[in-house]
Amino acid sequence: MFFHVLEMGNALRHTSTTGMNEHSSRSHAILTLQLIQCCRNNTSLRSVRSSKLCLVDLAGSERAGKTGNTGTRLKESVHINTGLLALGNVIRALSDPARTRRGNNCNSAHIPYRAAKITRLLRDSLGGTAHTLMVACVSPSHHSVAETLSVLQFASKARHIRNRPRAISTHTEEENPPPSEENNSFECSSVIQ
Numbered sequence: 319m320f321f322h323v324l325e326m327g328n329a330l331r332h333t334s335t336t337g338m339n340e341h342s343s344r345s346h347a348i349l350t351l352q353l354i355q356c357c358r359n360n361t362s363l364r365s366v367r368s369s370k371l372c373l374v375d376l377a378g379s380e381r382a383g384k385t386g387n388t389g390t391r392l393k394e395s396v397h398i399n400t401g402l403l404a405l406g407n408v409i410r411a412l413s414d415p416a417r418t419r420r421g422n423n424c425n426s427a428h429i430p431y432r433a434a435k436i437t438r439l440l441r442d443s444l445g446g447t448a449h450t451l452m453v454a455c456v457s458p459s460h461h462s463v464a465e466t467l468s469v470l471q472f473a474s475k476a477r478h479i480r481n482r483p484r485a486i487s488t489h490t491e492e493e494n495p496p497p498s499e500e501n502n503s504f505e506c507s508s509v510i511q
Contacts, residue, residue, distance in 0.1 A: 324349065334394075336385040343377040344394045346401060346436055367487045372443060376402065376436075379468065404434035406472060412445040413478035449483045452476050 332344040351371045377398045442448040454473035456466040
């Protein structure tokens with residue numbers, strides 16, 4: 319089931335030929351797996367723990383002059399670059415040395431998460447409560463020196479972001495707890511969404 323959904327999502331992803339890349343991604347892709355674990359003990363107390371894994375593949379930033387894009391491809395490039403610019407602005411704000419000294423919890427600097435869908439969706443991963451790993455892909459070609467330098471600067475800023483990873487569990491009282499045979503009985507179930 320999981321691989322079927324993954325294949326469907328990948329098939330819907332739009333790619334096209336540009337002047338720089340024969341199979342250029344014309345969109346970002348985000349795969350989010352959410353695991354919800356519910357545990358109930360005999361005292362009518364229910365614990366819910368939720369975990370989320372986001373895998374993100376960003377479309378590459380392409381300079382219009384190098385790609386030769388026109389019409390629809392140029393509009394796609396503008397949308398891609400707008401999202402990447404918003405992401406860069408969030409990363410720049412979070413990696414600001416003055417903010418780092420004060421801690422990411424400070425309210426004195428505005429973080430523009432709402433500037434684009436990509437930044438809203440990745441808020442937990444960018445200065446939030448998630449563990450985050452970023453892999454930056456660059457080209458070894460001498461024709462891509464400017465793009466490679468830009469990606470490395472982007473990754474350098476991103477590595478200065480400090481998240482506050484923590485486990486979040488909620489405990490609720492159930493109205494009609496199930497009857498139990500032992501004082502220490504415990505029931506757990508997990509769901510992947």
